[in-house]
Amino acid sequence: MLEICVDTLAGAYAAFKGGAGRIELCSALSEGGLTPSAGLMQAAAALPVPVYAMIRPRAGLFLFSEAETEIMLADIAAARAAGLAGVVLGVQQADGALDAARLATLKAAAGDLGTTLHRVIDVVPDPLAALDQAIELGFSRVLTSGAEPLAPDGVGLIAKMVHRAAGRISVMPGCGLTADNIASVLRATGATEAHAACSGKVAGDPAFSDFDPPGGRFETREADVRAMVAAMQAA
Numbered sequence: 551m552l553e554i555c556v557d558t559l560a561g562a563y564a565a566f567k568g569g570a571g572r573i574e575l576c577s578a579l580s581e582g583g584l585t586p587s588a589g590l591m592q593a594a595a596a597l598p599v600p601v602y603a604m605i606r607p608r609a610g611l612f613l614f615s616e617a618e619t620e621i622m623l624a625d626i627a628a629a630r631a632a633g634l635a636g637v638v639l640g641v642q643q644a645d646g647a648l649d650a651a652r653l654a655t656l657k658a659a660a661g662d663l664g665t666t667l668h669r670v671i672d673v674v675p676d677p678l679a680a681l682d683q684a685i686e687l688g689f690s691r692v693l694t695s696g697a698e699p700l701a702p703d704g705v706g707l708i709a710k711m712v713h714r715a716a717g718r719i720s721v722m723p724g725c726g727l728t729a730d731n732i733a734s735v736l737r738a739t740g741a742t743e744a745h746a747a748c749s750g751k752v753a754g755d756p757a758f759s760d761f762d763p764p765g766g767r768f769e770t771r772e773a774d775v776r777a778m779v780a781a782m783q784a785a
Contacts, residue, residue, distance in 0.1 A: 551743035552779050553722065554770060555583060555604075561749070561770035562594045562601070568748070568775025573601045574638055574666075579747065580763035581609040585625045591632035600635035602666055603628075605656070612642045612670045619652060626659045636664030636690070646673065648680040650687065657687055667692045669725070672704075681711050684719060691720035693745050700726030705738040712740040729777035733785035744782065748774035 554565035555574040565573050575594050576583035583604045586594075594601045607614070607621045614622065619641075629637050639656050641649040648670065657665060667684045671694050674680045684692050694711065696704015701723040711721045723735050724745030732744055749770050754762035 552775070552782055553602075553724075553743065553745045554775055555579060555745065555747050556770050557583070557586070558769070559590060559593050562597055564770040564772040565748070565775055566597050566599055568772040569779035570599065570775055571743075572599060572635075573597065574604060574745065575601050575634070576604040576606075578609070579749075579768065580765065582606075584609065585622075588628045588632065591629055591634055595633040600664065602636040602638050602664060603632075603634050604638045604668070605629070606638075606640070606668075611673060612640050613644060613649075614641055614652070619655070622656060623659050626656065626663075630661070630663060634663070636660075636666065638666045638668050638693070639689075640668040640670030642670055642674060646675050648674050648683050650683050653683075653687055657689075664690045666690060666722075669693055669695060672697045677707060678710065678714055681714060681719070681721075685715070689719060691722050691743070693722050693724045695723070695725040702726055702731050702735055705735055708735075708739040708741065727778070729774065729781040732778055732781045736782065736785045744778075746778060748778055750774070 551571040553572040554570040556562045557576045557579040575586045577586045578584040584606050605622050605625050607618050641652045643649045667689045671677050671680045695701040696707035698704035722743045723741050727746045749768040751766045752769050
């Protein structure tokens with residue numbers, strides 16, 4: 551199973567046509583992925599593969615206020631109303647640990663929607679303890695780079711997480727994965743699904759102000775998705 555993160559409808563269709571089995575729908579991937587608009591959720595729901603909406607109201611780490619939690623609850627309701635298959639969540643406490651109580655509230659709002667715990671697990675003090683909490687909360691999977699900037703560098707911890715999960719939750723490596731390295735990461739970790747962007751930089755249009763992200767705008771490439779799917783199948 552390859553999950554592709556996208557922030558446009560064109561990207562979602564490119565991911566599907568390339569063979570992705572699931573789509574993580576975001577806005578602002580340049581900021582690590584924020585909550586997509588209600589309109590984008592509704593449009594992406596027509597795709598014949600599961601679509602999960604990122605529920606993240608702002609950039610930065612994941613200590614959210616009560617007001618931001620209310621926004622997240624409303625966004626979960628919007629994802630459900632749009633007909634999406636699931637949501638992607640993550641909240642931490644002031645001490646950096648996973649906020650199990652607030653996550654339980656969000657999980658309850660999600661109801662029967664699928665749920666992924668995002669890379670908040672990479673910035674908590676004890677990722678293995680957070681994995682246990684995710685299992686207790688009933689998450690479908692966790693997305694992780696193994697507490698390293700890139701998943702290929704975090705395969706040691708990812709393998710420990712897969713072993714500890716023992717089939718109770720899926721551990722999904724993500725960040726820095728390509729068709730060239732995905733096979734080695736899957737073999738090293740024992741993971742059976744992966745998360746990637748499969749995108750390339752698009753030249754910005756000149757304007758009186760910089761409307762593109764500082765690093766340039768990226769778009770999902772069907773050919774890159776197809777190549778990664780083939781590499782995973784070979785692995």
